[in-house]
Amino acid sequence: MPVYSDNFRLANNxxxxxxxxxxWTIGSQWTCQNTEQSDLGLNGxxxxxxxxxxxxxxxxxxxxxxxxxxxxxxxxxxxxxxxATIMMQGDHYDYFWTDKGGFDYDWNKTTSSDKALTxxxxxxxGSNCVKDIVGDNADHVAGSGIALARMATALSMHLLRxxxxxxxxxxxxxxxxxxxxxxGALKAFNAVRGRSVSNYxxxxxxxxxxxxxxxxxxxxxxxxxxxxFVRLSYYKPTEAKxxxxxxxRGYWNGLExxxxxxxxxxxxxxxxxxxxxxxxxxxxxxxxxxxxxNPNLAKDPVSFDxxxxxx
Numbered sequence: 670m671p672v673y674s675d676n677f678r679l680a681n682n683x684x685x686x687x688x689x690x691x692x693w694t695i696g697s698q699w700t701c702q703n704t705e706q707s708d709l710g711l712n713g714x715x716x717x718x719x720x721x722x723x724x725x726x727x728x729x730x731x732x733x734x735x736x737x738x739x740x741x742x743x744x745x746x747x748x749x750x751x752x753a754t755i756m757m758q759g760d761h762y763d764y765f766w767t768d769k770g771g772f773d774y775d776w777n778k779t780t781s782s783d784k785a786l787t788x789x790x791x792x793x794x795g796s797n798c799v800k801d802i803v804g805d806n807a808d809h810v811a812g813s814g815i816a817l818a819r820m821a822t823a824l825s826m827h828l829l830r831x832x833x834x835x836x837x838x839x840x841x842x843x844x845x846x847x848x849x850x851x852x853g854a855l856k857a858f859n860a861v862r863g864r865s866v867s868n869y870x871x872x873x874x875x876x877x878x879x880x881x882x883x884x885x886x887x888x889x890x891x892x893x894x895x896x897x898f899v900r901l902s903y904y905k906p907t908e909a910k911x912x913x914x915x916x917x918r919g920y921w922n923g924l925e926x927x928x929x930x931x932x933x934x935x936x937x938x939x940x941x942x943x944x945x946x947x948x949x950x951x952x953x954x955x956x957x958x959x960x961x962x963n964p965n966l967a968k969d970p971v972s973f974d975x976x977x978x979x980x
Contacts, residue, residue, distance in 0.1 A: 706803050727754070727794060727798065733917070800890040801824065838853070919939060920942070922939070
């Protein structure tokens with residue numbers, strides 16, 4: 670898809686980049702619908718009053734990865750994926766509230782132009798979710814031909830996109846090497862990054878860090894990054910834990926007053942929160958009841974030559 674954000678619009682539920690997806694509808698049967706807008710959308714984002722995601726913010730660490738800073742009123746917007754993933758102060762979305770001139774993420778402007786909807790702000794990280802958000806009823810009808818319902822949209826969830834295959838391909842070519850200049854790997858990597866980064870200069874060599882970081886930005890909010898850490902933990906468990914522990918999952922203090930012009934930027938402070946490495950696990954341990962019934966589960970695995978078994 671030429672435009673990254675188009676992947677997540679209702680009109681493109683069955684787009685050419687989506688290889689595997691959950692496709693939803695709205696009907697009388699509960700579970701046939703996508704309910705994510707209710708969990709992630711700003712309070713008051715649609716006519717049903719069933720959105721309660723005002724306090725669901727994207728991490729400061731992810732904002733940093735995109736080169737953005739919520740304590741600033743100026744957006745860099747060098748990577749189109751940021752705005753398609755993270756709402757931040759000053760952002761305008763022409764594909765939300767299309768019947769009202771678009772949606773402005775502005776803590777000073779809580780209503781639409783015709784006062785039909787009123788949203789509430791308050792995320793401690795100064796951000797909110799974009800993916801899995803549809804907008805108001807007019808947006809839903811325009812995109813799908815059917816009306817929005819309470820806790821129900823028809824927006825597809827893409828489980829595997831072509832860009833994922835491209836980055837997996839680049840990583841496979843890299844293998845255990847420190848870097849690669851393979852033409853195929855570079856073509857795949859540059860196609861993904863080049864779609865979204867303004868004034869992008871194609872890389873002539875890529876490393877594991879390049880690919881790992883790119884996967885985070887490309888699939889942020891789509892539920893993929895955890896599995897990248899699990900894959901890394903298979904052969905570099907210490908590094909996987911260290912990368913997770915280094916992420917800032919904290920919050921800002923004083924953002925609302927600053928956004929509303931009541932205080933100076935100097936009054937905004939950042940509280941850093943990290944997850945201790947001792948609290949990070951990549952596998953669920955066997956339940957105590959199972960270990961009691963079969964103590965061998967707690968023992969180290971034993972090599973066995975299955976070729977000796979005849980069937």
